[in-house]
Structures are given as structure tokens and as C-alpha cells.
Amino acid sequence: MSRSQITRGARLTQADVAPHADGRRDDAGCPVLHVDMDAFYASCELRSRPDLVGLPVIVGGDGSRGVVTAATYEARRYGIHSAMPMSRAKRLCPDVVILPPDFALYAEVSAGVMAVFRDVTPLVEPLSLDEAFLDVSGAIRRLGPPAVIAEDIRSRVHDEQGITCSVGVASTKFVAKLASTRAKPDGLLVVPADRVVSFLHPLPVGELWGVGEKTEQALLRLGLATVGDVAHTPVDTLVRALGHAAGTHLAALAWGRDPRPVEVPEGEKSIGNEETFPRDVDDPEVVRRELLRLSEKVASRLRQQGYAGRTVVLKVRFADFSTISRSRTLRSPTDVGRDIYGTARDLFEALGLQRARLRLVGVRVEGLVDVDEAPRQMMLDEPELGWREAEQAVDRAGARFGRGSVRPARLLRTGEDDGFGGAPVAPRPRG
DNA sequence: TCTGGGGTCCTTCAGCTC
DNA sequence: TCTGGAGCTGAAGGACCC
Numbered sequence: 001m002s003r004s005q006i007t008r009g010a011r012l013t014q015a016d017v018a019p020h021a022d023g024r025r026d027d028a029g030c031p032v033l034h035v036d037m038d039a040f041y042a043s044c045e046l047r048s049r050p051d052l053v054g055l056p057v058i059v060g061g062d063g064s065r066g067v068v069t070a071a072t073y074e075a076r077r078y079g080i081h082s083a084m085p086m087s088r089a090k091r092l093c094p095d096v097v098i099l100p101p102d103f104a105l106y107a108e109v110s111a112g113v114m115a116v117f118r119d120v121t122p123l124v125e126p127l128s129l130d131e132a133f134l135d136v137s138g139a140i141r142r143l144g145p146p147a148v149i150a151e152d153i154r155s156r157v158h159d160e161q162g163i164t165c166s167v168g169v170a171s172t173k174f175v176a177k178l179a180s181t182r183a184k185p186d187g188l189l190v191v192p193a194d195r196v197v198s199f200l201h202p203l204p205v206g207e208l209w210g211v212g213e214k215t216e217q218a219l220l221r222l223g224l225a226t227v228g229d230v231a232h233t234p235v236d237t238l239v240r241a242l243g244h245a246a247g248t249h250l251a252a253l254a255w256g257r258d259p260r261p262v263e264v265p266e267g268e269k270s271i272g273n274e275e276t277f278p279r280d281v282d283d284p285e286v287v288r289r290e291l292l293r294l295s296e297k298v299a300s301r302l303r304q305q306g307y308a309g310r311t312v313v314l315k316v317r318f319a320d321f322s323t324i325s326r327s328r329t330l331r332s333p334t335d336v337g338r339d340i341y342g343t344a345r346d347l348f349e350a351l352g353l354q355r356a357r358l359r360l361v362g363v364r365v366e367g368l369v370d371v372d373e374a375p376r377q378m379m380l381d382e383p384e385l386g387w388r389e390a391e392q393a394v395d396r397a398g399a400r401f402g403r404g405s406v407r408p409a410r411l412l413r414t415g416e417d418d419g420f421g422g423a424p425v426a427p428r429p430r431g
Numbered sequence: 432t433c434t435g436g437g438g439t440c441c442t443t444c445a446g447c448t449c
Numbered sequence: 450t451c452t453g454g455a456g457c458t459g460a461a462g463g464a465c466c467c
Contacts, residue, residue, distance in 0.1 A: 040467095060435085067435050082467080088432050128438090128467045210440095212465050245441055246464090269439070276435060311459085321434070327460060362436085 027147040027169055029193035031137035032262060034168040034176035035117065035153060038185040040130035041070035043163040044109050045099050057097045060086055065276055069101055073185055106130075109161055116156045120149060125262045131180075133173050135262035147190050154188065171196065172258035174209050181207075196256035201228030208253055215242060230254040268307065272315075272364025273297045280319045280357040284348075287361055291344045292337075293411055294363040296391075299337030302365060303395055308333035308374040309365030312343040316351065317360035326351065333367065333374040336388045340365060 037043065041059040046052055056075035060068045066086040078093035089096060110129040117124045120143065123135035136149050143149050150167040157165050164186040168179025171193040178200075183189035191199050205224055206216045218241050224230050230238070231254035239247030252258065273294045281287060291314075302308060313327040326347040334340065344363045 063435095065433090065435075067433095069435080083434080085433055085435095088434095091432090131467080210465065214464060243442060270437095272437070274436060313460095323462080325461060329459065360435090364438090 026192040027145050027190050030146050030169050030171050030176075030190060031135055031140070032170055032173055032176045033134040033136055033146060033150055033153070034170075034173065034180040035113075035132055035134065035150075035157075035165055036167075036177075036180045036184070037113065037130035037157075037163055037165045039070055039072050040109075040163070041101060041106055042072045042075075042099075044106050045102070046072070047162045049099075052097055055097055056080070056093050056095065057099060058086075058089055059099050059101050060089075062086060062098055062100065063278060065278065109163065112161050113157055113163075113165075116153060116160065119156075120153060123262050123264065125264060133176065133262045147188065150188050150190075154186075172256065173260055173262065174253050174258040175199070175256055177209060178203070178207060197231075200254065200256055201226060201231060203227045205230055208250055210246065210249060210253075215246065218242060227254050268305065268368055270313075270364055270366040270368065271298055271301050271305070271307065271309065272313070272362060273301075274315055274360055274362025274364075276317075276360045277358065280359050282355040282357045284353070284355075287348065287358060288345060289410055290361050291348060291363060292341050292408060294361065295341035295344055296337040296408065296411075298363050298365055299335055299340050299391060300395060302335040302368075303371070303392065306371050307368040308335040308371045309369070310334075310367035311365065312340055312347070313362075313364040313366060314344045314347040315360070315362035315364065316348070316358060319357035319359050321359065323360075324351075327366075329367070333369050333371075334365075335371055335374075337391055 042057050045059060046057065054074060055072070056078060057072045058068050058075050058080060059070040060066050063086075068080060068082050068084045068086060068089050070082055071080045071089075075089075075093060075096055078096070080089045080092055080096065086098070090098075106129050113130075114124065114126060114132065117132055117134055121134050121136050121139045123138070125133040127133070134153075136143075136146055139149060140146065143152065146169045150169050154165055154167060157163065166180045166183040166185060167188045168176040168181070168183060169188070169190040170176040170179050171191075175191050175196055179189040179191045204226060205211055205219045208227060208230070211219065219225075219230065222233070222237070222241055224233060230250055233251075235248060235251045238251050241247065242250065275290060275294065277286075277290075281290075310333045311327055311329045313325055315323065315325045317323045328343050328347060330339070330343065340363060348361075
């Protein structure tokens with residue numbers, strides 16, 4: 001690694017504590033790296049739009065109900081942040097540049113970044129497209145101490161993918177994640193193993209992993225404002241306020257105890273799709289058509305990834321934002337859109353809604369198993385070649401002619417965006 | 432201000448079996 | 450035969466994360 005690479009970003013920092021008197025390396029005992037891309041979606045877009053570098057740019061749907069998916073640091077200076085309604089972002093910064101999301105691009109860049117990580121260690125645990133934990137304990141002899149490995153990763157991501165990232169180096173996942181957040185943007189922060197407590201205790205409770213708005217309010221009601229306050233509170237008190245899992249978990253985190261190892265994920269646990277209507281809907285036929293579209297989409301993703309699932313979950317959000325879900329477990333796992341739709345529709349009908357105004361519907365399939373290991377329940381009247389084979393044929397047609405080139409007749413409506421991409425096209429007549 | 436979409440995990444409760 | 454408790458599973462909802 002060149003000197004220029006090491007100094008790029010000029011933010012090789014450590015927790016603000018006194019150095020070791022005996023000359024030990026500060027990253028000794030810190031094999032966990034948390035790597036987080038800076039404003040990932042926006043950074044991907046700026047690679048092909050250098051004219052926008054330095055301007056407030058946000059990525060997100062520009063519809064009436066869109067939210068900000070990512071914001072450059074220039075946009076954040078106006079108070080814009082992710083998950084903020086687009087309408088508000090535009091009010092805060094009328095000149096903000098809005099770009100529609102291109103998830104295929106982000107997936108491609110993410111694959112390149114993850115390849116860099118796996119070049120360093122096989123122990124990579126991705127958390128999302130733009131961040132991952134790495135356990136580099138097995139790479140230290142080959143590549144050097146964790147801080148050097150971290151800088152090398154930052155340089156390679158920058159040189160190969162043209163975006164910047166921040167890295168936290170620590171003894172546990174939780175502290176590494178906090179460190180990368182505090183190193184942003186384009187920085188590196190090492191929290192030495194024996195300074196974890198002094199690093200953690202001054203932080204506000206909201207920084208604890210798993211503490212969102214509700215839990216933060218609950219903790220503040222107990223008079224607990226900092227991580228140190230939580231650390232010095234009896235576990236029983238936390239358990240009473242937050243439940244067993246959250247209470248014991250936070251008590252451990254507040255002392256820097258996080259036994260979770262970096263793990264290569266085994267696979268998905270559920271696959272689902274949901275959609276917010278552009279305007280609230282009270283026509284049951286529109287809802288049924290949307291359920292069919294979502295079910296087909298979920299089934300297609302299941303087949304693509306080689307899964308079948310046993311539990312179908314229907315999600316309904318009403319105009320007042322209240323949300324309910326209903327689920328049904330099938331006799332055997334399925335990856336057939338027809339089955340998923342039939343179950344989702346039954347669940348919807350069972351709600352007995354009398355023209356309630358709906359904001360969103362969603363379909364999710366849980367209890368995933370490898371499709372080759374899934375027992376198939378043949379119906380007495382089921383033909384040998386059934387819906388599954390038909391939908392597999394649709395998958396093949398989609399791969400050849402474009403996704404959505406063949407679809408259920410109910411979803412064929414000229415000019416209607418059904419989310420399959422492209423204009424609706426009727427299947428070519430056979431023969 | 433007015434709240435997307437994709438996920439995971441946890442808690443609570445009800446029903447069932449032993 | 451009846452009853453109560455333990456343990457399991459499924460269902461529903463909530464909180465959280467990115």
C-alpha cells in the first residue's frame with residue numbers, strides 16, 4: 001500500500017484516549033471490521049454524473065408519497081436525511097437534485113465491494129448492499145494488523161469502485177459499527193479493546209444498536225440518557241421496561257459485551273413485496289389485482305432463488321397508517337404464484353372490509369426451505385403439469401423477452417404500470 | 432411533516448397435545 | 450373421565466435496521 005493511499009481521506013484516527021504506555025498496538029485484539037459505504041446510492045449515481053459532485057443530491061421516488069432513500073453530505077447540510085418525505089426534502093432545499101433509484105446499479109457496485117471484502121477474508125457478513133462486518137483475525141499474518149487491512153480495503157474500494165467508505169475497527173461487532181458511524185465520511189476509527197467502556201459511556205442511548213425511537217423514549221422516561229446510565233442500571237429494571245431480550249441485550253452492550261461472532265449468512269428467511277398506492281384505494285377489485293401482481297412477483301423471486309415457503313402473510317395498511325397482518329400456514333411449501341395469490345386473497349376477503357380506504361398492501365412468504373427439499377402436496381384433481389410448470393415457463397419467457405412479457409390476463413391493462421417493468425405486452429399467440 | 436420497501440427479531444396470546 | 454400445567458406452534462403486531 002502506498003503512502004498516498006494511507007493518507008487519502010486523512011482521517012486515520014483512534015478513540016480519543018491516551019496511548020498505551022507499553023507501546024502495544026492499539027488495534028491488537030480488534031479483529032472485527034465494520035465497513036460502511038458513504039451515502040451509497042447517491043455515491044453510485046455521482047460516478048456517472050461528475051457534474052453533480054458537490055451539489056445537494058438525493059435519491060428517491062419522486063411520486064406524491066416518495067421518501068428520501070439516500071442523500072449526499074451536501075444535502076444533509078440542509079437537514080435532509082434518509083426516510084424523510086420527498087415533499088419535506090424539497091421544502092428544506094428547493095434546489096436539491098433528485099435522482100430516481102437504480103437498484104440494479106447499486107447491486108452491481110455492491111457485488112464489486114463485497115468481492116474486495118472476500119479477497120481479504122471469507123468471514124464476511126453483509127448487512128445490506130452497502131455495509132458488512134469482516135472478521136480479519138485469520139488475515140493478520142498475511143496482510144498486517146487490522147487498521148492496515150482496513151486502510152487497504154478503503155483504498156481498494158475507492159480505486160476499484162470509485163466510491164468512499166468508512167471503517168470501524170474494534171473487538172466486537174457492535175463497537176465496530178459505532179466506530180464506522182463516527183468515522184464518517186471517508187474515515188477510519190479504531191477503538192482499542194481496553195478503551196471500549198470509556199468510548200461507549202458518554203454516548204447518547206439512541207446510539208445503542210436496537211434502540212430506536214420508542215425504546216429511546218422508554219429509556220429517557222427512566223432517566224437514562226447515556227450509555228453509561230444504562231450500564232449502571234440493574235438488569236431487572238431494563239427487563240421490566242423493555243422485555244427480556246432487549247433488556248439483557250442492552251445491559252450487555254452498554255458494557256461493550258457483544259458475543260455475536262461475524263457469521264456468513266445462511267440464506268433468506270422470508271421474501272415479500274409490498275406497494276403503497278399513489279392514492280388510497282377503496283375498490284376491492286383494484287386490491288385483488290394488486291395482490292395478484294405482488295403474489296406473482298414474490299413467487300418469481302422464490303423460484304429465482306430456489307426457495308419455497310409455507311406461510312403466506314398479507315399486510316394491509318389503512319389510510320390512517322394503522323397496519324394489520326394476517327397469515328396462513330399451508331400444508332406444504334410453495335413457490336407458485338397462483339397458490340400464494342389464492343391464500344392472500346382469502347386472507348383479504350376474510351377481513352370483511354366494507355370499502356375501507358387502503359394505503360398499502362403487501363404479500364410475504366415465510367418459512368422458506370430449499371425448493372428441492374420441499375415436499376410437494378399433490379391434489380387429487382391436479383394435472384401432472386400444473387401451475388408451477390406454467391409459471392416456470394413464464395420465467396423462461398421473461399428471461400428471454402424481458403420481465404413481464406408474459407403475465408396473468410387480469411394484469412393486462414394498457415398503460416398501467418404494474419411494476420413488472422416495460423410496457424404491458426400480450427403473449428404471442430401460439431401456432 | 433407525513434411517513435417507501437425489504438427484511439429480522441421479539442413479545443404476547445391462543446390453541447393444541449401430552 | 451376430568452383438570453391443570455408445561456411445552457410447542459402458529460398467528461398477530463410492534464420495533465428496529467438499512
